[in-house]
Amino acid sequence: MSAFTAVDVIRVKRDGGVLSDAQIDWVVEAYTRGEVADEQMSALAMAILLRGMTPGEIARWTAAMIASGERLDLSGVSRPTVDKHSTGGVGDKITLPLTPLVAACGAAVPQLSGRGLGHTGGTLDKLESIPGWRAVLSNDEFTAQLGDVGAVICAAGAGLAPADRKLYALRDVTGTVEAIPLIASSIMSKKIAEGTGALVLDVKVGSGAFMKSLPDARELARTMVDLGGAHGVRTVALLTDMSTPLGYAIGNAIEVDETLQVLDGAGPADVVELTLALAREMLTAAGLPDVDPAEALRDGRAMDSWRAMIRAQGGDPDAPLPIAAETETVRAERDGVVAAVxxxxxxxxxxxxxxxxxxxxxxxxxxxxxxxxxxxxxPVRVGDPLYELRADSAARIADGLAAAADAVVVADRAPAPTPLVIERIA
Structure with a gap:
C-alpha cells in the first residue's frame, strides 16, 4: 500500500504548503500509470496554478516528468547539439528556417515540435503541408538523420516524458494552461529528455502569447533557464514581442512559403531578424560563436540544408504547396497609418x-x-489591401471576416517602434 494518497497531496498544495520530493515523485508516477485519476490531478494542477511552487518543487517535478519515460542518448552525434523552443505565437514559423540554418553552420539540431492548438500555430502542421513529409520518426531514424543531415524536426516519441503528455492534455481542458510551474516543467522535461547539449528559449510576450505581461514572461524564462542548468543543459532565453504577428503569413502552407523566402536570402525583416538572433545564440551555446549565420543564408547553404532535411523525412521540396479554394481581401476604409495588427x-x-x-x-x-x-x-490609402483571408470554403471565409473585424487599426499617426528582442536571460 502506498504511503501517500492523492487527496493528501492535493491538500498540501491547496493550503499553500510545499510538496516533498517523495510526494512529487509518487504523484507523477502514479498519475502516469493511472492510479491517480484525472479529476485528482486536475485539482492538484489548479492548486499549483493558484498557490505556485518553490524552485525546489519545480525542479523535482521536472525530474519526475523526465523519469516517467526514456531519455535519448545523442552522445554518438559528432556535431555539438543545440535545440530551440518557442512558447508559441502567431505567424511564428521561426523553427522552420532556423533549424536548417543552424545545421548549415555546423551544429546538430534535434528539434522535437508540436501541433497547433487554439490561436497558436504548430510547426508539425506547417511542415505536413509539404507532400510526403512525415512527422513521426523512430529513435533510430531520429539519431541517424541528426548525424547525416544535422537537422531534424519531428514529433516527440511516445516514450519521451509520457507524464507530460497526459498532463498537457488535462491542463488544456481544466483552465490550468497558464500555471508557470507546469509550463516550465512541461517544456523542459521534454527538452532535457531529448538529450540536447544546449537550449535556446524564445519566450513570447504580448497579446498573441500565453504570457501577456513582461514580468510573467521573465519569471517563466528564469525558471526554465535555471531548470536547464540544473540538468546540465546550457540554457539561455530571449524575451521577444508577440503583440504583432511575425512576418506576413499566418497559416500552414503559406508559412512554409514565407520560410522559403527567408532561406532564399529574402523574406520579411522581422522573421529574418529573429531567425538570425536565435541562430547566433544557438551557435554560441553550441561552442561555435565565430560562425556567421547570415552568410549561410546568403550563400545558399541554409536552403541546401532545408532540402536535405525535407527529403530525409519523405517530403518533396520541389512539390507545389496547397492553394486555398476561396480568398477574400479586406481593404482600408480610410487614409492613415496602420497603428496595430x-x-x-x-x-x-x-x-x-x-x-x-x-x-x-x-x-x-x-x-x-x-x-x-x-x-x-x-501608410495606407482608402482601398489599399490590409489583409487577405484564405480558406477551403466560403463559409469559413465568412467566419474569418467576423473574427478579424477589429484586428487592424488604422490611425492618424504611426505607433512608437517596439523592439522585437526585448531581453536576454541567461
Missing part, C-alpha cells in the same frame, strides 16, 4: 479559417490562413 485576433482568425484546431484530434487545412499586406507603421 493584433496577434491574438489574427491567430483566432486563422483558426476560424481552418488553419488551427480546437481539439488535438481536429483536422487542419494546409491552405487556410491570413496573408497580411500591411504591418504597424505602414
Amino acid at each position: 493584433d496577434a491574438y485576433t489574427m491567430g483566432l482568425t486563422a483558426w476560424r479559417l481552418g488553419a488551427g484546431r480546437a481539439r488535438k484530434e481536429d483536422p487542419v487545412s494546409a491552405a487556410a490562413g491570413v496573408v497580411l499586406h500591411k504591418k504597424p507603421g505602414d
Whole structure:
C-alpha cells in the first residue's frame, strides 16, 4: 500500500504548503500509470496554478516528468547539439528556417515540435503541408538523420516524458494552461529528455502569447533557464514581442512559403531578424560563436540544408504547396497609418479559417490562413489591401471576416517602434 494518497497531496498544495520530493515523485508516477485519476490531478494542477511552487518543487517535478519515460542518448552525434523552443505565437514559423540554418553552420539540431492548438500555430502542421513529409520518426531514424543531415524536426516519441503528455492534455481542458510551474516543467522535461547539449528559449510576450505581461514572461524564462542548468543543459532565453504577428503569413502552407523566402536570402525583416538572433545564440551555446549565420543564408547553404532535411523525412521540396479554394481581401476604409495588427485576433482568425484546431484530434487545412499586406507603421490609402483571408470554403471565409473585424487599426499617426528582442536571460 502506498504511503501517500492523492487527496493528501492535493491538500498540501491547496493550503499553500510545499510538496516533498517523495510526494512529487509518487504523484507523477502514479498519475502516469493511472492510479491517480484525472479529476485528482486536475485539482492538484489548479492548486499549483493558484498557490505556485518553490524552485525546489519545480525542479523535482521536472525530474519526475523526465523519469516517467526514456531519455535519448545523442552522445554518438559528432556535431555539438543545440535545440530551440518557442512558447508559441502567431505567424511564428521561426523553427522552420532556423533549424536548417543552424545545421548549415555546423551544429546538430534535434528539434522535437508540436501541433497547433487554439490561436497558436504548430510547426508539425506547417511542415505536413509539404507532400510526403512525415512527422513521426523512430529513435533510430531520429539519431541517424541528426548525424547525416544535422537537422531534424519531428514529433516527440511516445516514450519521451509520457507524464507530460497526459498532463498537457488535462491542463488544456481544466483552465490550468497558464500555471508557470507546469509550463516550465512541461517544456523542459521534454527538452532535457531529448538529450540536447544546449537550449535556446524564445519566450513570447504580448497579446498573441500565453504570457501577456513582461514580468510573467521573465519569471517563466528564469525558471526554465535555471531548470536547464540544473540538468546540465546550457540554457539561455530571449524575451521577444508577440503583440504583432511575425512576418506576413499566418497559416500552414503559406508559412512554409514565407520560410522559403527567408532561406532564399529574402523574406520579411522581422522573421529574418529573429531567425538570425536565435541562430547566433544557438551557435554560441553550441561552442561555435565565430560562425556567421547570415552568410549561410546568403550563400545558399541554409536552403541546401532545408532540402536535405525535407527529403530525409519523405517530403518533396520541389512539390507545389496547397492553394486555398476561396480568398477574400479586406481593404482600408480610410487614409492613415496602420497603428496595430493584433496577434491574438489574427491567430483566432486563422483558426476560424481552418488553419488551427480546437481539439488535438481536429483536422487542419494546409491552405487556410491570413496573408497580411500591411504591418504597424505602414501608410495606407482608402482601398489599399490590409489583409487577405484564405480558406477551403466560403463559409469559413465568412467566419474569418467576423473574427478579424477589429484586428487592424488604422490611425492618424504611426505607433512608437517596439523592439522585437526585448531581453536576454541567461
